Structure formats: structure tokens, C-alpha cells
Amino acid sequence: MNAGDPAPHGQGQVTIVEGTTFSICAPSGDMEPGGAQGLFFRDTRIISRWQLRVDGQAPQPLSVVDADAYAARFMLRRQPAAGHADSTLLVVRERCVGEGMREFVTLTNVGREATLVHLELHVDSDFADLFAVKEGHAGGSATHSTASGVNLVFSRPDGSRGLLVHATGEPTSTHNGLSWQVVIPARDEWRTEIVVHPVVESRRIEPRFRDHMAPEEAEAHTWRRNVTSIRAQHQDLNLVLRRSVRDLDALRISTGEEPGQTFVAAGAPWFMTLFGRDSLLTSWMTLPLDPKLAVGTLHTLAALQGRGVDPRTEEEPGRILHELRLGPQSASALGGTHYYGTIDASPLFVALLGEAWRWGAAESDVRALLPAADAVLAWLDGYGDRDGDGFVEYQRATDRGLFNQGWKDSWDGVNDAAGQLAEPPVALAEVQAYAYAAWLARADLADAFGEPAVADNCRQRAEKLRARFAEAFWLHDEGFFAIALDGRKRQMDAMSSNVGHCLWTGIVTDEHAERLVARLSQPDMDSGFGLRTLSDRSGAYNPMSYHNGSVWPHDTALCVAGLMRYAHIPGAVELAHRLTAGLLRAATAFGGRLPELFCGFAADQFHPPVPYPTSCSPQAWASAAPLLIVRAFLGLDMNVPRGELVLRPRLPQEWGTVTLDRLPFNGSLLKITASGTEAEVQGLPEPPNVSG
Structure with a gap:
């Protein structure tokens, strides 16, 4: 349709x-x-x-x-x-x-x-x-x-x-x-x-x-005509891309105080507001479409960053907001209109700031946001690390807050292989990966702004975290990472999609990545319509649950991007192609619009995929997921301050030609045409600095 x-x-x-x-x-x-x-x-x-x-x-x-x-x-x-x-x-x-x-x-x-x-x-x-x-x-x-x-x-x-x-x-x-x-x-x-x-x-x-x-207002709503055009010969992919851009357009919200600072609401119908994690990840995924969304999101969240300590709202100095609410009963919902109970928005804020700089954010914007980034890093070291072991953990401040504070924030979203719930404080695998990306991002920014001592310290912190993570989270006999460490530092040994986020940030060593790719390839994780959030062999598996066996398009997309980061590992590209093909089949069954999530039944059991009854649609990071996948298969990266553009295409053959037009780069608008492992770039400023 x-x-x-x-x-x-x-x-x-x-x-x-x-x-x-x-x-x-x-x-x-x-x-x-x-x-x-x-x-x-x-x-x-x-x-x-x-x-x-x-x-x-x-x-x-x-x-x-x-x-x-x-x-x-x-x-x-x-x-x-x-x-x-x-x-x-x-x-x-x-x-x-x-x-x-x-x-x-x-x-x-x-x-x-x-x-x-x-x-x-x-x-x-x-x-x-x-x-x-x-x-x-x-x-x-x-x-x-x-x-x-x-x-x-x-x-x-x-x-x-x-x-x-x-x-x-x-x-x-x-x-x-x-x-x-x-x-x-x-x-x-x-x-x-x-x-x-x-x-x-x-x-x-x-x-x-x-x-x-x-x-003047209509000009602001010519967004779709001004952002990067992304087209594909593949009919289903092109349908999904068109629908994604339309939906992201509708989900954009301006702060009102600064009309140029726009962010993306989490999703309709229930989350048409600012969400730290959702808005940050969405604007990361949409960097090839419109890098300005990242800048607007960062400024908006920086203005709401935690300043004091309030157990009712879980506000802490340097902490990034979880959600903003405006309804008549907001004061009694999750502690108030401003709720801070999220563990991952804070490191994602710093990681996105570094990525936005690479994608051309103005130096004035980045410099203005550096104090907020440094406050986040101080929070990671202090309030975020509850026991001083070097990992970032969460535990709600009162019984009114969210019990789980990662992206799987349902009450039963974090468990072990037998289905037993994690006891707080909980250190999530993907949150350590986000923190790793945050330290590296701050190091890159320090290099750019003449802070060599800061850069060295941040890189050392990142490498120390990477080594500690491999030691504490890796399950040698099973060949994957624990989803979390609980309050007793017990490995929560459920096989989950969270490990794909770890691949995405690069915290995984090649040795572990090889076994992880093989484990993700097994049918207990691949539903045929995308990656399950939890293995169907796990004690808590329920394909009709919110987080314990359903399929979330953004989650699959992050895993695909992670696999393509490790494209040199045998089987990684093939698995990324297979997961994406399944996700596109699901998208066409939903009329071209990927919902927030759907049930995780196997594709050979039920076709089309079974909807999840209260799924948001349109939903921001689900709409943005195809954009991240296209970027991952193009191998597209850039460092605008250095004038560097990277393209390493590994597109599925059935996609034919993929074209990006009006892609901003160093004052120019580029046109990239790619198919298979070949790509052509037009409009590069002189002298070009392209690697592939």
C-alpha cells in the first residue's frame, strides 16, 4: 500500500x-x-x-x-x-x-x-x-x-x-x-x-x-524539501523512506523560545513530548537527513539539565532529562513535569555532541554545549557510578520512579536466563557502551579545541572501561555479553538484543565480536521480521511482551549498524542484510510505516507480523531506523572540520541504486550514488578528501 x-x-x-x-x-x-x-x-x-x-x-x-x-x-x-x-x-x-x-x-x-x-x-x-x-x-x-x-x-x-x-x-x-x-x-x-x-x-x-x-512560518515547514533526499530503486525501501521522512516531519517540535532549535518528539499517540533517550537517538539516526535536529535536541536538553538533587523527580546535577510532561496531572506523574529517571540519556548526550561536531555542527554551538557535556561526565563519575566500580548503574530514588531506567524500562525488562529480575542497582551492558562512546567523543572534541590533557584522560577512561567491560560482562561459555550486572555484580545471563548496541559503539573487541555475530545469527534471536529483544530460549520470553521477545525496529537498526561497524568479521554483513530484509518485509505489511514495536512471533509462524496493541505509530526512532540502516550500508561517515568523507558501501544487491542528494558537507551539497560496493560522489569542495 x-x-x-x-x-x-x-x-x-x-x-x-x-x-x-x-x-x-x-x-x-x-x-x-x-x-x-x-x-x-x-x-x-x-x-x-x-x-x-x-x-x-x-x-x-x-x-x-x-x-x-x-x-x-x-x-x-x-x-x-x-x-x-x-x-x-x-x-x-x-x-x-x-x-x-x-x-x-x-x-x-x-x-x-x-x-x-x-x-x-x-x-x-x-x-x-x-x-x-x-x-x-x-x-x-x-x-x-x-x-x-x-x-x-x-x-x-x-x-x-x-x-x-x-x-x-x-x-x-x-x-x-x-x-x-x-x-x-x-x-x-x-x-x-x-x-x-x-x-x-x-x-x-x-x-x-x-x-x-x-x-515565514510556511518557510519553516518546507523542511522536507530542504533536507537530504534519500531514494532507492528498491520499491519497498523507497516507500518506507518516504513514509519515514513524512512522519519525522510531523513529529518535529520547536521549543517556541528558540524556533530554530527543533527536536523530535518520541511518538504518537502517547509520547508527543521531549524524551531524552528517544530524541537523542532519533537525531543521531537522522544526521544524514538533517544534522540540525541533533543541535536543536542538544540545546533543548542542555537547558533542562539537572542542577540540584530532588528524589521526587530523580534530578541530579548534570543528569539529562528523561521526559517532559505538560498535562493537567503532570505534577503527579513520575514525580513531576520534569522527570530525570533515565540512565542512558546522559552518556548519549555527550556521544551525540561529538557526532554532531563531526557532521558539521557550528563551532559556536559545540563550544556552548561543552559545559553541559562536562557536567554529564561528572555525573557519570559521581551519581552515575553508585559503588565506584567504574560502571554506570541505576536505582530509582523512590517507589514512584521507573524501576528500570534503560531503554527496556518496563518493570520486567531486565532479567537473567531463567527469567529472574535484576535487583538494583543495575549496570546495563549497552549503557557502558554508551559511556565508552561518550568518553571518546569528549576526547575528539578536546583534540579539536586544543585540550590535549583532557583528550588523553578521556581516551584512557574509555580504554579502561572497555577492558573492564569485557572482563565483567562477557559470558565465555555462551559467547555473548550479559544484559546487565545486578546489585551483587551477578551477571544477568539472558541473551538479549542489547548486545547489538554494544557493537554499534565499538566497545566490543574483535575476538568477542566474532562469537557475538555467530550468536546473533541463530534463529532464537532472528524472528524473520527483525531482531527479537530477547531470545526465545529465555525464561522470560514472551513474543507479545513489551520488551521480552518483541521486535523494535530501532533496536534492529542499531544492531545492523553495529554489525556493519564490524563488517570485517565473517558473517556480519550477511546477518545485517538478512535482518534488514526481514524488517522491510514487516514495514510493507504495516503500509510502509514501521511501528514502535510488534510481536516477536517467527515469520514462518505468522505472516504478516502481529501488531503490539499499544504501539506508537508514528514513532520517532522507528521512523528514523531506515535512515540509520542506509547510512550503515553506505559506510557513510564524515568529519567536516577536517574535510573528511568516508564511504565504504556494502549495499544489498536487491536494493539496486541508492541516491542521497543535497547532503550538506563543508559548505557544499553533495550527491552520492551507490550500488553494491561502488559509490560516486558529486559536488565535493576542492580539494576532496574521500576515503573508501
Whole structure:
């Protein structure tokens, strides 16, 4: 199914998203009360009921078209008259979101005589917090509603949130909706426009729809036309790449205070906000597409970096934020609006800063961010290393925080081969790998800015960590790394996908990498649709779980990038190609959009892949995963300050030609064309410094 093709009726819920605004609805366009559907703005459900009725009945859905993540068109028809198989009234709902919502309803009479239509729109709001909706206990908080002419007004009793609904076509309004009585001549149509304005602290928010923006705002939304174009001859890959770029565009959020500083929200519907880990990894994956996303993410997180110690929010000096929340109940969710309970965002911050420098971030930006990076490294040495053994560990500060604080942050996400849970404090394998990358990144920055003593110290720290990691985490008899060390320094010996992240950062020695590649190649890890998060031989394995046997596209992509880093190891490239082929098969089954995760059943058991019921879609690092894979197969790296470009292509033969156009490099825009192990670069500044 192409990105703009109609989705069959009954395919499930439809999510459309733009920044911090998103809607979840049925294929009819209705938002049904009593569940998770609705229109959400800044972590609050501002519409809990939005139902269209034609002559007292729900119209019949025909198709859904959602060519862009922020808009959708719902095709319906009036229920046929009694005794008739066909209908003569087409109902089209065109919806877009952007700091509010706009919906056009067009009624087209295809019959031979005029028709009388009674149209109703039932509207309600509960102003529920996003997490209350997600967890299924939104209480339906009392609201006050009024009707005035063409307007409906809803408000929370405390005045913190409100809603204004305005419609054209001279409707009749009541406290719970709008209605129209219209006569439509034969072969003619009638249309109304309905606009939803959120209200925050008594201030009405003006919606910002892309097709109605001022010229300067519209310029900011030409992002897709300005970033690197990535195309492939391979039809399925090209579909996935197009969809990924569209979704990443919709997930971009500006801080407001600095419009040029943009980051990517974690994902719709439940995580349309800043997440340290997710936003950092996503902007790393999207470096070939738009390096500015990394800079915006780093600045945004640096401004929110921990300053003091607060057990309620788990804030500590130098610690990088886990998530930012804006909903009406945020103060009681995970300790507050700013929650710091993540172990991996901090080292990833420093690692990304070094990578952004290599990819052309301005020296002024990097110098401005160095104090934040050094504060992170101080945190790694202090609060991050709870027992002074050189590893970075986590243990929540109170019973309100996340029990597990790595990317597998579900309560049962870290366990041993028998399925026993890790007791805190926990040192995760991939977190040590991220810390290794952070020390090396800071060393490179020190070299660039004339700090030789700092560079030497950071490299020594990295090499010491690499040696300690190999000694403490390696399971010699099994041929892989433990997922973690628990509070007693016991190796948690479950075979997990986390080891792929270790390959990605380069902390793994070649000796261990050879056995690790062989172990990852076994069918207990490769589902045929991507890498399982946990071996199907493990005691905690459950293909329908969140982290214990499911497939996460970003996780598979990081493993693929890790395998390509060790392309000289026998079998690494072949496994990377195989995992990617499976992931592309899964992507096409999901209409070209990779979801946050899906169930880990084997491909020869169930095809297409089985969806995970509460998976985010679109989701940032899932959308970015194909970009990282393309970069890995191109062997694409750069060091802009040194004028160096590296290309070592090992593309799957079935991909044919892959083309990157408008790739920024040292003041020029490059065009790279590659197939197999060959590549051509156009537009290099003189003198070129290319290795391959």
C-alpha cells in the first residue's frame, strides 16, 4: 500500500499528528467516547467525543487516505434508504491538526433530485491527562459547556484548560453539539468548516495549519524539501523512506523560545513530548537527513539539565532529562513535569555532541554545549557510578520512579536466563557502551579545541572501561555479553538484543565480536521480521511482551549498524542484510510505516507480523531506523572540520541504486550514488578528501 493510498475500512484506528497535537479516531473519523480516542493537545485530551451523524445515523465508512501524518481524508456515505442497496449522498471529512484541529465536511448529492439532510456533530471534552487516558482510567472530569450561535465553549472547572469550537454554515448549537438542516440540489454539494481552538490558562491558542501559515512560518515547514533526499530503486525501501521522512516531519517540535532549535518528539499517540533517550537517538539516526535536529535536541536538553538533587523527580546535577510532561496531572506523574529517571540519556548526550561536531555542527554551538557535556561526565563519575566500580548503574530514588531506567524500562525488562529480575542497582551492558562512546567523543572534541590533557584522560577512561567491560560482562561459555550486572555484580545471563548496541559503539573487541555475530545469527534471536529483544530460549520470553521477545525496529537498526561497524568479521554483513530484509518485509505489511514495536512471533509462524496493541505509530526512532540502516550500508561517515568523507558501501544487491542528494558537507551539497560496493560522489569542495 502506497503512503497516499486508501486504507481499507476496519484496519484499525487512525492517528494524525503535528507537533504536540494529535487525534486518534475510528476509520469513520469519529472519536468515540469511553476509550482512548480523542483530540490531544499538550498532553491533554481536549476532545473526548466527536461523532458525525447524517439523518440520525452514523455514515458508512468507505476509505481513509492519510498521505501526510498531520492530515487525513475520510470517505463515507449516508446509510442507504430502506429497501435500497445504494446511497446517493457522499460524505467527505478532511481533517488536519496543528495546535488545534480543522475539519471540512463536504456533502455531495450524486442523485437526480434534491435531498434534505439533517447533519449533527456531537462534541464533548473531559480534559483528561494523557496518561490517564493511556492507562484506561480517565475519570471524565466535570466540564462546563456553553453554546453561542456558531460556537461551542468547554472549560475545566479550574480554568486551566478550555476549548472553543467554531463552525460555518449557520449551525444550530447546543451544549453538546452542532446541527445543520440543509437542502442539497441534484448533482451539487454543500460544505462546512469546523475549527477547534485549545485554551490554556484562559488563553486561546490559534491553530497553525500548514496550508494556512504565514510566509515565514510556511518557510519553516518546507523542511522536507530542504533536507537530504534519500531514494532507492528498491520499491519497498523507497516507500518506507518516504513514509519515514513524512512522519519525522510531523513529529518535529520547536521549543517556541528558540524556533530554530527543533527536536523530535518520541511518538504518537502517547509520547508527543521531549524524551531524552528517544530524541537523542532519533537525531543521531537522522544526521544524514538533517544534522540540525541533533543541535536543536542538544540545546533543548542542555537547558533542562539537572542542577540540584530532588528524589521526587530523580534530578541530579548534570543528569539529562528523561521526559517532559505538560498535562493537567503532570505534577503527579513520575514525580513531576520534569522527570530525570533515565540512565542512558546522559552518556548519549555527550556521544551525540561529538557526532554532531563531526557532521558539521557550528563551532559556536559545540563550544556552548561543552559545559553541559562536562557536567554529564561528572555525573557519570559521581551519581552515575553508585559503588565506584567504574560502571554506570541505576536505582530509582523512590517507589514512584521507573524501576528500570534503560531503554527496556518496563518493570520486567531486565532479567537473567531463567527469567529472574535484576535487583538494583543495575549496570546495563549497552549503557557502558554508551559511556565508552561518550568518553571518546569528549576526547575528539578536546583534540579539536586544543585540550590535549583532557583528550588523553578521556581516551584512557574509555580504554579502561572497555577492558573492564569485557572482563565483567562477557559470558565465555555462551559467547555473548550479559544484559546487565545486578546489585551483587551477578551477571544477568539472558541473551538479549542489547548486545547489538554494544557493537554499534565499538566497545566490543574483535575476538568477542566474532562469537557475538555467530550468536546473533541463530534463529532464537532472528524472528524473520527483525531482531527479537530477547531470545526465545529465555525464561522470560514472551513474543507479545513489551520488551521480552518483541521486535523494535530501532533496536534492529542499531544492531545492523553495529554489525556493519564490524563488517570485517565473517558473517556480519550477511546477518545485517538478512535482518534488514526481514524488517522491510514487516514495514510493507504495516503500509510502509514501521511501528514502535510488534510481536516477536517467527515469520514462518505468522505472516504478516502481529501488531503490539499499544504501539506508537508514528514513532520517532522507528521512523528514523531506515535512515540509520542506509547510512550503515553506505559506510557513510564524515568529519567536516577536517574535510573528511568516508564511504565504504556494502549495499544489498536487491536494493539496486541508492541516491542521497543535497547532503550538506563543508559548505557544499553533495550527491552520492551507490550500488553494491561502488559509490560516486558529486559536488565535493576542492580539494576532496574521500576515503573508501
